[in-house]
Amino acid sequence: xxxxxxxxxxxxxxxxxxxxxxxxxxxxxxxxxxxxxxxxxxxxxxxxxxxxxxxxxxxxxxxxxxxxxxxxxxxxxxxxxxxxxxxxxxxxxxxxxxxxxxxxxxxxxxxxxxxxxxxxxxxxxxxxxxxxxxxxxxxxxxxxxxxxxxxxxxxxxxxxxxxxxxxxxxxxxxxxxxxxxxxxxxxxxxxxxxxxxxxxxxxxxxxxxxxxxxxxxxxxxxxxxxxxxxxxxxxxxxxxxxxxxxxxxxxxxxxxxxxxxxxxxxxxxxxxxxxxxxxxxxxxxxxxxxxxxxxxxxxxxxxxxxxxxxxxxxxxxxxxxxxxxxxxxxxxxxxxxxxxxxxxxxxxxxxxxxxxxxxxxxxxxxxxxxxxxxxxxxxxxxxxxxxxxxxxxxxxxx
Amino acid sequence: xxxxxxxxxxxxxxxxxxxxxxxxxxxxxxxxxxxxxxxxxxxxxxxxxxxxxxxxxxxxxxxxxxxxxxxxxxxxxxxxxxxxxxxxxxxxxxxxxxxxxxxxxxxxxxxxxxxxxxxxxxxxxxxxxxxxxxxxxxxxxxxxxxxxxxxxxxxxxxxxxxxxxxxxxxxxxxxxxxxxxxxxxxxxxxxxxxxxxxxxxxxxxxxxxxxxxxxxxxxxxxxxxxxxxxxxxxxxxxxxxxxxxxxxxxxxxxxxxxxxxxxxxxxxxxxxxxxxxxxxxxxxxxxxxxxxxxxxxxxxxxxxxxxxxxxxxxxxxxxxxxxxxxxxxxxxxxxxxxxxxxxxxxxxxxxxxxxxxxxxxxxxxxxxxxxxxxxxxxxxxxxxxxxxxxxxxxxxxxxxxxxxxxxxxxxxxxxxxxxxxxxxxxxxxxxxxxxxxxxxxxxxxxxxxxxxxxxxxxxxxxxxxx
Ligand code: HDD
Ligand code: HEM
Ligand code: HEM
Numbered sequence: 001x002x003x004x005x006x007x008x009x010x011x012x013x014x015x016x017x018x019x020x021x022x023x024x025x026x027x028x029x030x031x032x033x034x035x036x037x038x039x040x041x042x043x044x045x046x047x048x049x050x051x052x053x054x055x056x057x058x059x060x061x062x063x064x065x066x067x068x069x070x071x072x073x074x075x076x077x078x079x080x081x082x083x084x085x086x087x088x089x090x091x092x093x094x095x096x097x098x099x100x101x102x103x104x105x106x107x108x109x110x111x112x113x114x115x116x117x118x119x120x121x122x123x124x125x126x127x128x129x130x131x132x133x134x135x136x137x138x139x140x141x142x143x144x145x146x147x148x149x150x151x152x153x154x155x156x157x158x159x160x161x162x163x164x165x166x167x168x169x170x171x172x173x174x175x176x177x178x179x180x181x182x183x184x185x186x187x188x189x190x191x192x193x194x195x196x197x198x199x200x201x202x203x204x205x206x207x208x209x210x211x212x213x214x215x216x217x218x219x220x221x222x223x224x225x226x227x228x229x230x231x232x233x234x235x236x237x238x239x240x241x242x243x244x245x246x247x248x249x250x251x252x253x254x255x256x257x258x259x260x261x262x263x264x265x266x267x268x269x270x271x272x273x274x275x276x277x278x279x280x281x282x283x284x285x286x287x288x289x290x291x292x293x294x295x296x297x298x299x300x301x302x303x304x305x306x307x308x309x310x311x312x313x314x315x316x317x318x319x320x321x322x323x324x325x326x327x328x329x330x331x332x333x334x335x336x337x338x339x340x341x342x343x344x345x346x347x348x349x350x351x352x353x354x355x356x357x358x359x360x361x362x363x364x365x366x367x368x369x370x371x372x373x374x375x376x377x378x379x380x381x382x383x384x385x386x387x388x389x390x391x392x393x394x395x396x397x398x
Numbered sequence: 399x400x401x402x403x404x405x406x407x408x409x410x411x412x413x414x415x416x417x418x419x420x421x422x423x424x425x426x427x428x429x430x431x432x433x434x435x436x437x438x439x440x441x442x443x444x445x446x447x448x449x450x451x452x453x454x455x456x457x458x459x460x461x462x463x464x465x466x467x468x469x470x471x472x473x474x475x476x477x478x479x480x481x482x483x484x485x486x487x488x489x490x491x492x493x494x495x496x497x498x499x500x501x502x503x504x505x506x507x508x509x510x511x512x513x514x515x516x517x518x519x520x521x522x523x524x525x526x527x528x529x530x531x532x533x534x535x536x537x538x539x540x541x542x543x544x545x546x547x548x549x550x551x552x553x554x555x556x557x558x559x560x561x562x563x564x565x566x567x568x569x570x571x572x573x574x575x576x577x578x579x580x581x582x583x584x585x586x587x588x589x590x591x592x593x594x595x596x597x598x599x600x601x602x603x604x605x606x607x608x609x610x611x612x613x614x615x616x617x618x619x620x621x622x623x624x625x626x627x628x629x630x631x632x633x634x635x636x637x638x639x640x641x642x643x644x645x646x647x648x649x650x651x652x653x654x655x656x657x658x659x660x661x662x663x664x665x666x667x668x669x670x671x672x673x674x675x676x677x678x679x680x681x682x683x684x685x686x687x688x689x690x691x692x693x694x695x696x697x698x699x700x701x702x703x704x705x706x707x708x709x710x711x712x713x714x715x716x717x718x719x720x721x722x723x724x725x726x727x728x729x730x731x732x733x734x735x736x737x738x739x740x741x742x743x744x745x746x747x748x749x750x751x752x753x754x755x756x757x758x759x760x761x762x763x764x765x766x767x768x769x770x771x772x773x774x775x776x777x778x779x780x781x782x783x784x785x786x787x788x789x790x791x792x793x794x795x796x797x798x799x800x801x802x803x804x805x806x807x808x809x810x811x812x813x814x815x816x817x818x819x820x821x822x823x824x825x826x827x828x829x830x831x832x833x834x835x836x837x838x839x840x841x842x843x844x845x846x847x848x849x850x851x852x853x854x855x856x857x858x859x860x861x862x863x864x
Contacts, residue, residue, distance in 0.1 A: 058480060059517045065487050066513050069498050070506025077499030080491025081810045088818045091488040092825050098481040099832045143495050144810055290503030297507050297581045305514030312521045312544070319525060 003289035005299060006071035007272065007279065010064050014131075015268040017060035018164075019171065019261045024057055025097070025120040026172025029165075030195060032117035041188055045180055046172075058094075070298050072288040074141060075279055079130070082139045082146035086126040093123030121165055128164030132157030135221050135271055136214075137281045156217050159210040166206050167264070170199035174244070174260050178253035193248055196256070200245045204238075207267075224274025233270030237263045421493045421809050424819040428486050429787060431826050434780050435479035439519070440549045440602035442472050445610070445634060447542035452633075454535055460626045466530055468610075471837060473527045478833050480520065485822075493815070497798050497808035500576060504569050505562050507581045508555040515552035518544055553602075554595055561590035564790070565659050566799050590659070593652040594790075600645045601783045604745065607638025609776035615769040632762070635772065638779075639749035646746055649739070650705065656793075657706040660800065661715040662724070663793035666731040668702055669695075670716045677702040677714040681736070685728045690717070726795040734788035741782040745775050 027046040034042040069076040080087060100116035129152040133139055138151040151157075173196035181189035211234075214222040224230045244259035277284045289295060446468045453461030487509070491498055522544040529538055562568070568584025570577050585591075614631035657664045664670075670677055671690035679702040683695025700710040707714070717725050748771050755763045763769075794800055798808045 058484065059513060059520055062484060062487055062513045062516070063510075065491070066506060066509045069491065069502035070510060071503070073499045073502030073506070076491055076502055077495030080488070080498070081495035084492040084810065084815075084818065087488055088492055088821070091485050092821060094484055095481050095825050095829060098477050099829050101477065103832045103836055143499075148813065290506075291578075294503045294507070294581050298510055301507060301510050301514070305511065305517070309514060309517050309521075312518055316521045316525055319529070 002292055002295055003071075003286045004276075006067050006289070006295060007276075007285055009302065010067050011268050011272045013060050013064040013067065015261075015265045017057075017064065018167070018264050018268070020057040020060060022124065022164075022168040022264075023171040023175040025124050026168035026170065027176065028097075028100070028116040028120040029169045030172060030176065030192070032114065038188065038191055041185075042191065045176060045185070045188060067298065067302075071290050071295055072279065072285075073290060075283070075288050077143065078141050078145065078280055079134065079139050081142075081144040082148070082151050083130050083133055084144075085148060086129050086133075086152045090123045090126035090130070093119040093121075093126065095119075097123065120168070124164040124168045125161040128161035129153070129157040131164075131271070132160035134280070135160070135275060136217065137221075139280055141280050141283050154217075155213045156210075159206070159213045163203065163206045163210050166199060166203045170196060170203045171260055171264075173199055174248065174253065174256050177248070178257060181251075181253055189251075189253075193251065193253075196248050197245055200241065200248065200260075204241050204245075207238075207241075221271070221274040225270055228273070230270050230274035233266045233273055237266035237270065240266060418806055418809050420816045420819050422805070424815065424822060425489060425493055426788075426791075427819075427823060427826065428482065428489055429791075430784050431829075432479065432482040432486055433783055433787060434605070435475050435482055436553070437602040437605040437780070437783065438472065438475040439479045440553050440599065441606040442468070442475070443523070443542060443545040443549055444603075445606060445637065446472055447539060447546060449633060450539055450542065454539065460629055464626065464630050469527045469530070473523055474833065474836055476520070476523055478829065480516070481829075483516070492818070493810055494798065494808045495810050497803060500803060500808075501569075501799060504576065504581060504584050505559045508558045508562075508585045512552050512555035515548040515555065519548035519552060522548070550599075553598065555585075557595045557598055558585040558588070558591050560790070561588050561594050563799050564594075564794060565590040566802050571802070590655060593648065593655045597645070597648045597652050597786070598783075600641050600648055601779070601786065603641045604638050604645060605776070605779035605783055607634040607636075607641060608745070608772060608779050609634075611635035611638060612773040612776035615772040619766060619769050619773075631772075635752065638745075638775070639752045642742070642745040642749045645742055649742060653706060654708075657714070660794070662717065662720055663726065663731070663789075664706060665715060665717045665719075666726045666728045666793055667735040667789060668714075669728055669732045670702070670714060671718055673713060673716040673719060675703070675713045676700045676711045679705065685732055687728065724796060726793050731789055731793045734785040734792070738782045738785040738789065741778045741785075744771075744778065745782075748772065748775055 031043040031046040034040075065076070068079075096115055096119035100119065132154075133146075133152045136154065136156040138154065138157075139146050173192050177189045177192035177196055180186075180192055211222070211225065214225070221230075225234055240259045240263035244256045244263060247253075247256035247259055277286070279285045279288050290298075446465050449461050449465035449468065453459065453463075453465060522541050525541045526538070526545060529541060533541075562584055565588055566584070567588060568580040568582070611631050611634045614627050615635075617627045618631055653664070653667075656667075668677070669680060669683075669685040669692045676699070678697045678699045680692045680695035680697050683692040685692050703712040703714055704710045706712070717728070748768070751763060751768055751771075755761060796804050796806070798805045
């Protein structure tokens with residue numbers, strides 16, 4: 001059981017990265033495709049609304065990598081050596097995106113927009129193919145043991161790569177619609193709403209097509225996705241996706257964001273469920289896991305880290321979503337208001353839940369590590385996970 | 399132990415990698431890109447927050463204006479640090495899967511903690527930079543504190559990994575299997591950690607101090623001697639001139655540490671072939687791999703023994719104690735070391751010049767050469783920092799994990815790494831060009847009204863020396 005927890009955390013991290021950074025990768029797509037009178041406005045909005053949370057979103061990826069190499073070192077070595085080409089290209093995309101982001105703050109947007117959009121397509125696509133390669137069982141255990149090309153350029157990987165691109169655009173459109181509405185730009189919100197609905201349908205269709213592709217490929221995880229817990233996850237994801245579109249129709253943007261996030265989380269969960277207990281072909285999670293004390297130490301540090309991190313995250317997202325970093329501060333009630341004042345999207349029951357989550361995390365960390373082995377340790381880890389889950393829900397809601 | 403090395407790590411047998419050199423250079427390039435940004439991530443927040451604090455203490459607007467403008471520079475450089483760091487994490491797997499799969503569980507924890515540190519740093523840097531005028535000044539100042547703290551803990555963690563690679567511990571070897579991993583001991587029970595951390599930390603302050611001072615020294619030389627320029631030059635300069643002499647002492651600590659646990663690295667740094675009692679120090683020159691002697695160097699008798707062991711007759715071990723295939727490339731290590739020490743000495747002289755003039759005459763040096771020196775010291779500090787890392791990393795060769803895992807056993811078996819290297823080099827050039835361009839743009843932004851035409855007196859009321 002202990003050996004599986006890090007996988008679970010990695011899946012949480014991947015879901016968080018898709019939900020949070022996905023919107024960031026999708027935004028330039030809309031900036032680039034913007035035409036007509038409102039084009040300039042759209043570009044402006046896409047840049048501005050991402051800027052303050054850019055780096056923070058990004059750290060989720062690092063989190064996933066670090067958990068992977070600490071808890072399942074052989075898996076990390078196998079994946080990165082076989083899939084080095086898409087991974088390097090994804091990293092280069094991130095690098096270019098950052099360059100565009102840094103330069104975009106002071107430069108005019110046209111050329112930058114191109115670099116940014118190209119890199120934004122590159123990274124989700126490549127990371128999508130990596131997920132596809134793992135899900136399709138094309139990464140054998142060993143140093144560069146898989147095929148350097150067909151491991152990630154195959155129908156399943158490609159369809160997941162394309163899905164990832166569409167999905168990022170979709171998440172970005174929802175995010176931008178909500179953001180525009182909040183700053184009182186209703187017609188801009190309307191423009192993004194239309195885009196969100198459109199790209200939502202495209203993503204849904206691509207997801208179905210992807211399932212179809214998997215069905216034709218015998219080594220894929222298709223069977224796991226259409227039976228048992230995997231199937232439930234797929235259904236939840238589909239329902240959440242439809243709900244998101246309905247909510248967009250009704251202009252309930254914050255709720256649509258939650259539904260969109262849920263659709264992502266469910267897909268990722270489905271992937272995990274369909275693939276377990278194997279993590280790579282012939283290698284189960286248990287076999288791949290690092291020694292127990294290493295995993296406990298890792299969980300302990302993650303617990304302590306989250307203790308500091310969750311309140312900080314809530315503060316940042318609260319400030320951003322509360323509109324406190326928007327262009328004109330005079331719009332706000334009091335410029336020198338206390339820090340809590342900006343955090344209105346987090347209601348007070350939410351705040352109580354946040355405190356609860358932090359207490360749970362602390363308790364769990366103490367129990368899990370202070371008591372080496374035995375029943376209490378598992379209890380502690382359970383408490384830790386509950387806290388983590390609550391925190392994740394809170395973040396998704398904010 | 400050497401037999402065991404080639405078979406270590408059952409699922410990751412040693413592969414034939416024709417491009418080991420390219421892989422190493424790709425790693426080196428990426429580090430060389432990351433390190434300058436890191437210096438800013440470590441040292442700059444403290445400087446900016448200090449400026450803001452000065453502004454609040456004295457109520458003088460030019461301090462606040464400096465802090466505000468620098469904070470924009472800070473977040474730009476931070477973003478560059480984040481992506482170059484992300485790339486490094488990718489490369490650990492792309493280039494060195496054998497290293498990661500055998501030892502990821504031993505040191506991975508540190509990167510986990512590092513990740514959290516940078517999470518915190520990223521969050522509060524955003525709050526700090528986007529939060530000017532949107533919260534009370536005191537609160538704003540407070541949001542800078544987590545940025546400073548996270549910079550410290552973050553670099554502590556990475557350096558813990560590097561120190562572990564230099565002085566591995568916290569695990570046992572049973573045949574070729576890594577067993578009984580004790581991650582906390584591996585990372586924090588390591589004598590190399592503290593000198594390396596302090597040395598890097600002070601290096602970051604020196605680099606940022608001299609670089610920032612250098613920018614304003616340039617304006618100073620062009621005749622801009624208003625309060626704004628004076629303050630923006632003197633505060634970072636004060637930091638750097640204090641830190642530079644301290645670095646000499648810490649460097650000596652580092653060197654003793656190396657002498658004790660990595661005698662071959664020390665021998666390579668000094669180009670010493672034969673184990674010698676009362677070994678001399680040789681400055682300059684070129685190590686001839688055939689004769690095993692340094693040609694054209696200047697010798698100072700007994701100096702090396704004195705420096706390394708604080709005893710003129712101490713025995714210093716030479717390269718001969720290990721077979722040739724276990725020696726690092728001597729000239730690379732030695733030249734890098736001499737570059738670092740040379741630049742360090744130059745900066746100490748500059749510091750004494752400034753301190754003498756400040757305490758004896760109560761004014762900043764008059765000579766233009768001093769300011770030219772400051773302008774040189776900034777880039778010099780970056781060169782010294784990178785050279786220092788070359789000493790550490792290349793000096794450890796052929797080992798990735800000292801005396802446990804060879805670099806050629808860690809490298810990926812993938813073909814075509816060269817192309818990755820080329821692509822990366824191009825992208826890095828773009829990133830550097832873009833960052834420099836943005837910094838120039840930020841610098842050209844006009845000052846807030848009221849600051850630019852401030853009186854040409856310094857903050858203590860004395861007319862500025864010219
Ligand atoms: C501003 C930068 C700077 C300056 C002026 C110096 N160093 Fe340094 N040095 C570094 C920046 C640095 C570094 C980049 O920070 C390194 C690389 C790894 C480390 O721990 O610090 C380093 C490494 C390093 C090492 C290798 C440590 C190891 O392998 O574990 C030694 C022996 C020294 N230094 C010694 C010195 C001496 C005797 C100096 C006297 C002037 C000196 N350094 C000045
Ligand atoms: C803690 C942080 C680390 C820093 C700052 C660092 C720094 C550097 C630098 C500056 C170089 C360039 C040397 C050259 O010019 O050839 C280098 C090379 C290298 N680094 Fe590290 N390193 C670190 C940790 C690591 C890690 C975790 C690995 C993992 C494998 C690693 C493996 C290597 C290898 C194999 C080389 C090539 C050596 C060569 O070119 O001869 N280093 N590193
Ligand atoms: C093996 C070597 C290294 C790796 C793999 C690495 C990895 C990373 C990563 C992934 C980030 C981005 C964190 C984020 O997303 O916010 C980062 C940033 C950073 N790293 Fe490194 N790093 C290495 C070497 C170093 C060294 C030697 C230091 C310094 C002493 C250092 C200090 C920092 C700092 C301060 C940042 C924050 C960004 C900034 O302020 O520029 N790193 N590093």
